[in-house]
Amino acid sequence: MADNAPIILFEGVSKWYGQFHVLRDIQLSVAKSERIVICGPSGSGKSTLIRCVNRLEEHQQGKLIVDGIELSDDVKAIDAVRRNVGMVFQQFNLFPHLTVLENLTLAPMWVGKMPKKEAEEKAMTQLKRVRISEQAQKYPLQLSGGQQQRVAIARALCLTPKIMLFDEPTSALDPEMINEVLEVMVDLAKQGITMLCVTHEMGFARQAADRVIFMDQGQIVEQNTPVEFFNHPKTERAKDFLSKILSH
Amino acid sequence: MADAAVFAPIESRPPPVAVRGPIGWVRSNFFDGWLNTLATLVTLALLLWLVPPLFGWSVLHAVVAPDNAACRAAIEHGACWGVVAEKGRLILFGRFPYEEQWRPLAACAILIALLVASCLRPFWKAWLAPLWVLVLALCFVLMRGGVFGLTPVETALWGGFPLTMALSVVSLAVAFPLAILVALGRSSKLPAIRAVCVMYVELIRGVPLISVLFMASFMFPLFMPQGTTIDQLLRVFVGYILFAAAYLAEVVRGGLQALPKGQVEAAQALGLTYWQTTRKIVLPQALRLVVPAIVNSFISTFKDTSLLTIVSLYDLTGALQLALGDANWRKFFLEGQLFVAAVYFVCCLALSRYSRWVERYLNTGMRRQ
Numbered sequence: 001m002a003d004n005a006p007i008i009l010f011e012g013v014s015k016w017y018g019q020f021h022v023l024r025d026i027q028l029s030v031a032k033s034e035r036i037v038i039c040g041p042s043g044s045g046k047s048t049l050i051r052c053v054n055r056l057e058e059h060q061q062g063k064l065i066v067d068g069i070e071l072s073d074d075v076k077a078i079d080a081v082r083r084n085v086g087m088v089f090q091q092f093n094l095f096p097h098l099t100v101l102e103n104l105t106l107a108p109m110w111v112g113k114m115p116k117k118e119a120e121e122k123a124m125t126q127l128k129r130v131r132i133s134e135q136a137q138k139y140p141l142q143l144s145g146g147q148q149q150r151v152a153i154a155r156a157l158c159l160t161p162k163i164m165l166f167d168e169p170t171s172a173l174d175p176e177m178i179n180e181v182l183e184v185m186v187d188l189a190k191q192g193i194t195m196l197c198v199t200h201e202m203g204f205a206r207q208a209a210d211r212v213i214f215m216d217q218g219q220i221v222e223q224n225t226p227v228e229f230f231n232h233p234k235t236e237r238a239k240d241f242l243s244k245i246l247s248h
Numbered sequence: 249m250a251d252a253a254v255f256a257p258i259e260s261r262p263p264p265v266a267v268r269g270p271i272g273w274v275r276s277n278f279f280d281g282w283l284n285t286l287a288t289l290v291t292l293a294l295l296l297w298l299v300p301p302l303f304g305w306s307v308l309h310a311v312v313a314p315d316n317a318a319c320r321a322a323i324e325h326g327a328c329w330g331v332v333a334e335k336g337r338l339i340l341f342g343r344f345p346y347e348e349q350w351r352p353l354a355a356c357a358i359l360i361a362l363l364v365a366s367c368l369r370p371f372w373k374a375w376l377a378p379l380w381v382l383v384l385a386l387c388f389v390l391m392r393g394g395v396f397g398l399t400p401v402e403t404a405l406w407g408g409f410p411l412t413m414a415l416s417v418v419s420l421a422v423a424f425p426l427a428i429l430v431a432l433g434r435s436s437k438l439p440a441i442r443a444v445c446v447m448y449v450e451l452i453r454g455v456p457l458i459s460v461l462f463m464a465s466f467m468f469p470l471f472m473p474q475g476t477t478i479d480q481l482l483r484v485f486v487g488y489i490l491f492a493a494a495y496l497a498e499v500v501r502g503g504l505q506a507l508p509k510g511q512v513e514a515a516q517a518l519g520l521t522y523w524q525t526t527r528k529i530v531l532p533q534a535l536r537l538v539v540p541a542i543v544n545s546f547i548s549t550f551k552d553t554s555l556l557t558i559v560s561l562y563d564l565t566g567a568l569q570l571a572l573g574d575a576n577w578r579k580f581f582l583e584g585q586l587f588v589a590a591v592y593f594v595c596c597l598a599l600s601r602y603s604r605w606v607e608r609y610l611n612t613g614m615r616r617q
Contacts, residue, residue: 054516056516079521082518082519087514087517089513089514091510093510093511095511095515095533096533097536106518107518107519107520110520111519155518156517156518159518159519
């Protein structure tokens with residue numbers, strides 16, 4: 001694979017929920033180390049789009065290639081893709097019956113076949129990276145929302161993924177905790193990992209994104225650099241959307 | 249608007265103490281308001297009315313010795329525990345040959361010891377499963393005989409508490425894993441597996457246990473080719489396991505459905521396979537949610553063993569009927585029933601107390617403090 005080949009490639013990808021056409025002929029090419037913010041009104045297909053990348057959702061038409069592997073029903077291909085793609089969810093989805101440390105070592109030990117000691121060392125490194133190593137022995141529900149989301153980010157990083165997907169990572173947080181999570185994400189963005197982030201945090205988009213993608217009704221309506229997108233949106237739909245989310 | 253208001257935090261202090269000393273405790277628990285006081289007095293009166301005669305009947309005027317004449321003399325005002333002393337071994341071991349009854353006793357003792365050990369955290373090790381297989385095999389050899397100089401005892405003669413115990417333990421040990429598989433099968437993506445599991449559950453759940461036992465012991469042999477026989481007890485065991493598993497499967501499915509979808513998605517996103525996700529993420533959480541319902545099923549499975557009498561197997565209650573067949577002692581069926589009830593009650597109480605500990609143990613991490 002050439003070095004300048006896209007790490008994620010959507011070619012005419014479509015998906016339906018029953019009769020509802022949720023993704024419509026998506027064309028998208030993501031370069032290695034590119035940081036993309038996806039925004040748009042609710043129901044526009046943003047989350048579905050990134051969930052297709054690690055096959056939490058199946059696309060029904062078109063071609064989707066992630067890190068040189070085409071996604072299909074082939075379980076081996078799916079496993080290979082998931083090893084290289086980390087994901088952070090709106091609701092954190094930490095495992096409540098496991099400690100923070102066990103949450104982090106689970107995948108390295110069972111998927112990566114790493115010895116326990118090595119996995120724990122690696123987990124502690126990641127916990128330090130998200131500045132929460134002192135909470136390693138606690139259970140997720142004993143932490144604040146912001147702390148839980150940082151643990152979730154550390155968990156996703158434990159398999160050293162090439163791509164990180166963020167599905168509205170700050171939407172379920174108290175306003176006072178949003179910044180601690182965004183800071184960790186900005187740090188991560190500086191380190192050259194490929195990022196796809198569904199968020200309405202426009203400050204984060206300006207600070208960390210290379211490209212902003214605006215979606216509506218299952219389509220990519222426009223895409224541009226953050227500066228261009230926020231200052232000179234091309235479509236009426238984007239102008240309307242920005243006026244609503246930036247007005248407060 | 250000159251100065252910003254100063255925020256002065258209030259020091260944290262201990263909560264007010266509600267109860268002061270034994271008198272305060274009695275007042276707040278028994279005489280708190282006129283309704284509470286009335287309820288306390290009525291309860292006291294009822295106890296005064298009931299307890300002395302009950303105590304007189306069961307203890308003061310009771311005949312403990314297996315003395316039939318004394319029992320008949322005391323029949324008006326005292327219990328005859330002599331029936332238990334006289335018929336105890338028949339009730340506990342059924343028709344098992346009298347001289348050989350140390351064998352079921354030993355088998356029960358080993359099984360109970362292992363059961364208690366399995367309940368304790370330090371024994372939850374990998375070798376526990378093979379040990380169970382070994383012990384069950386040993387118990388079977390002890391009961392069946394025919395090797396090591398033990399007289400063979402056919403399964404039709406097995407009875408009493410060992411039978412009740414063996415049927416409960418073996419059927420739960422087999423039915424529980426089976427139930428988990430069926431519950432997982434019902435939520436499978438493959439339509440064929442789903443259909444088989446749904447059919448199994450609906451079919452078994454749709455008929456009474458008595459019908460299942462009848463079919464296993466009387467109808468099934470009719471369909472067997474001539475000359476082949478499968479032991480009746482084994483057939484009954486299989487029928488019983490299938491019945492228990494169908495109910496347990498629905499309990500387990502309830503737990504599976506209560507699990508938030510995000511848990512499975514997070515495990516998939518980390519690259520865990522279906523079985524890894526099931527074992528590490530889904531089952532520990534789903535089963536924790538349904539511990540009370542599982543114990544409920546366990547207890548009814550244990551007590552339903554008393555239906556074995558229907559197919560001429562003498563479990564604990566069946567053996568009691570055998571014992572009461574003796575015309576001399578038939579009058580004292582109440583004492584016999586109380587004894588058997590006490591055995592069931594002790595077992596069920598132990599199970600339900602243990603389940604509360606399991607709940608607390610599995611709840612680690614689910615509390616915020």
